[in-house]
Amino acid sequence: MTPADYSADEMMTLSAARMLRDHAICFVGIGLPSTAANLARLTHAPDVVLIYESGPIGAKPSVLPLSIGDGILAETADTVVSTPEIFRYWLQGGRIDIGFLGAAQIDRFANINTTVIGDYAKPAIRLPGAGGAPEISSSAKEVLIVVKQSRLTFVEKVDFITSVGFLSGNDSRRRAGIPGRGPAAVISDLCIMRPEPETCELVVSSIHPGITRDAIRQKTGWPIRFAEGCSETVPPALLELEVLRDLQARTALAHGVSEGAE
Amino acid sequence: MAEWMPLSDAIRAAIHDGDFVALEGFTHLIPFAAAHEIIRQGRRNLSLVRMTPDAIYDQMIGAGCVAKLTFSWGGNPGVGSLHRFRDAVEHAWPVPLALEERSHSDLANAYVAGAANLPFAVLRGYTGSDFLRFAGHIRTIACPFTGETLAATPAVRPDVTIIHAQKADEKGNVLLWGILGVQKEAVLAARHAIVTVEERVERLDAPPNACVLPHWILDAVCHVPRGATPSYAHGYYDRDNAFYRRWDGISRNRDSFTDWIQDHILDTADFAGYLRVLGDSARLAANP
Numbered sequence: 001m002t003p004a005d006y007s008a009d010e011m012m013t014l015s016a017a018r019m020l021r022d023h024a025i026c027f028v029g030i031g032l033p034s035t036a037a038n039l040a041r042l043t044h045a046p047d048v049v050l051i052y053e054s055g056p057i058g059a060k061p062s063v064l065p066l067s068i069g070d071g072i073l074a075e076t077a078d079t080v081v082s083t084p085e086i087f088r089y090w091l092q093g094g095r096i097d098i099g100f101l102g103a104a105q106i107d108r109f110a111n112i113n114t115t116v117i118g119d120y121a122k123p124a125i126r127l128p129g130a131g132g133a134p135e136i137s138s139s140a141k142e143v144l145i146v147v148k149q150s151r152l153t154f155v156e157k158v159d160f161i162t163s164v165g166f167l168s169g170n171d172s173r174r175r176a177g178i179p180g181r182g183p184a185a186v187i188s189d190l191c192i193m194r195p196e197p198e199t200c201e202l203v204v205s206s207i208h209p210g211i212t213r214d215a216i217r218q219k220t221g222w223p224i225r226f227a228e229g230c231s232e233t234v235p236p237a238l239l240e241l242e243v244l245r246d247l248q249a250r251t252a253l254a255h256g257v258s259e260g261a262e
Numbered sequence: 263m264a265e266w267m268p269l270s271d272a273i274r275a276a277i278h279d280g281d282f283v284a285l286e287g288f289t290h291l292i293p294f295a296a297a298h299e300i301i302r303q304g305r306r307n308l309s310l311v312r313m314t315p316d317a318i319y320d321q322m323i324g325a326g327c328v329a330k331l332t333f334s335w336g337g338n339p340g341v342g343s344l345h346r347f348r349d350a351v352e353h354a355w356p357v358p359l360a361l362e363e364r365s366h367s368d369l370a371n372a373y374v375a376g377a378a379n380l381p382f383a384v385l386r387g388y389t390g391s392d393f394l395r396f397a398g399h400i401r402t403i404a405c406p407f408t409g410e411t412l413a414a415t416p417a418v419r420p421d422v423t424i425i426h427a428q429k430a431d432e433k434g435n436v437l438l439w440g441i442l443g444v445q446k447e448a449v450l451a452a453r454h455a456i457v458t459v460e461e462r463v464e465r466l467d468a469p470p471n472a473c474v475l476p477h478w479i480l481d482a483v484c485h486v487p488r489g490a491t492p493s494y495a496h497g498y499y500d501r502d503n504a505f506y507r508r509w510d511g512i513s514r515n516r517d518s519f520t521d522w523i524q525d526h527i528l529d530t531a532d533f534a535g536y537l538r539v540l541g542d543s544a545r546l547a548a549n550p
Contacts, residue, residue: 030340053366054288054441066503067339069289069441071496082442083288083313084374087367092386115363120396126351128337128344130365135387164390176390177411255340255503 006236008189011208014240016146016187024097025049030068032146033100042243053132055080064251091139099140103147105158108201108222110165110183113158130162137163142184149188155221166200190216203227209235264434264480272456272482273299276422282309284420288443293426295489295533301325313369317509320346324519332362334369345513368415373444375417376451388413423452426490430459434477437466440496458486460498
């Protein structure tokens with residue numbers, strides 16, 4: 001194996017993991033966010049504190065959980081509290097530095113839909129719903145979103161705002177009185193997008209190696225813009241890839257699948 | 263006052279058509295045996311509440327027991343969609359399903375309010391989201407001290423809450439541990455409560471501060487080993503992840519679902535019978 005042989009999904013997971021700083025208190029959604037958060041813990045951020053909405057605080061799972069409440073999260077946690085306590089004291093209480101979320105649809109202001117595709121009363125597709133995301137997106141000091149890029153997902157307008165990003169942009173989030181600062185970055189399999197300082201619209205700040213600007217435009221449902229000084233994402237280091245693949249191999253052995261989805 | 267009794271008797275006494283029922287357990291300790299018994303007894307028109315409907319409510323919805331669902335995340339954890347839930351919402355099969363949709367934080371707070379005998383819960387959430395436009399039960403109130411706008415959500419007060427736990431003693435005091443979810447709050451919010459347990463023991467020997475539900479807040483305690491499978495019971499057995507993945511295929515179409523419910527639940531006498539049939543079908547799925 002050489003660092004040259006890696007997939008777009010691996011680049012996405014590694015890029016997301018790199019954004020978690022050591023010692024951060026991180027509220028983790030299941031699936032891609034959980035993979036990235038545990039990769040960070042096993043590489044550059046050994047003292048990151050992972051909190052799952054089922055109640056484990058300081059979870060250190062040796063394999064990725066399939067569900068949000070797997071036993072390994074409770075067994076490896078510093079403490080396990082009830083679900084009301086997690087949401088009331090720890091999240092709403094303002095103790096979370098970073099909320100780590102996925103999305104079914106996302107718009108240019110990083111508003112997230114996980115509720116329905118189509119009309120709410122008569123949906124074409126009924127999605128799972130909110131889970132913990134609305135309060136994570138509003139109460140965590142900042143939010144990271146990890147999601148694969150496609151026109152079905154990156155849309156001009158989400159069908160339902162389940163979890164708030166920057167609402168209609170500019171200072172609309174702050175004016176609404178929402179406590180957290182909002183999304184700091186959206187990490188996809190093609191690039192990293194960040195909110196533009198004034199407008200809060202997502203612009204591409206870093207492009208993964210080998211990806212063209214056209215490819216990003218084609219997989220985004222609005223005319224996406226590129227930041228001045230938009231750079232190339234640092235390719236995966238051998239160690240990052242080895243740790244990620246070991247983690248996924250251990251997980252596959254334990255569950256028979258590679259990773260969860262909430 | 264808790265009474266030890268067979269699960270079928272406890273369900274027959276407590277659950278009636280049209281009741282508002284919670285079967286709680288956050289991924290862990292999900293009371294599947296009790297749900298199967300409700301399906302077997304043919305209850306209809308139930309209003310169900312549960313944070314994560316999971317395969318347990320997918321089975322009850324597909325079996326036609328449910329008219330309304332209050333929930334906060336309706337997927338098959340780690341796998342994908344709940345197909346019976348989706349078919350009921352998208353195509354009204356086998357009967358229409360009304361939804362009362364909340365966030366996890368809302369529903370957890372609403373159980374706390376119910377347990378505390380308060381009419382509603384207050385939370386700092388939903389601001390800017392479409393819940394305030396589409397979900398009629400969520401309102402806003404002004405803090406009487408600061409004027410801050412907060413979300414208000416009605417308390418959840420089930421007629422009956424059912425949970426699964428690890429142990430109960432001879433008197434019916436119940437001990438549970440691991441991921442506790444909202445079970446304690448759901449029991450205290452309800453008028454009646456039934457608990458199924460892995461083990462019947464002489465004494466609990468629980469340390470102080472352990473999660474113990476005293477026998478006098480419960481109606482019935484039922485000994486049902488493995489009663490939470492395919493979810494798990496911490497210290498007893500693991501989550502049956504293979505079942506949750508197989509459920510995706512079984513529940514994906516109406517015929518295979520209907521056959522499964524018939525063979526595994528309607529044609530079995532109790533949960534022990536279900537486990538025997540399930541063992542056969544799991545072996546068949548592994549070596550067709």
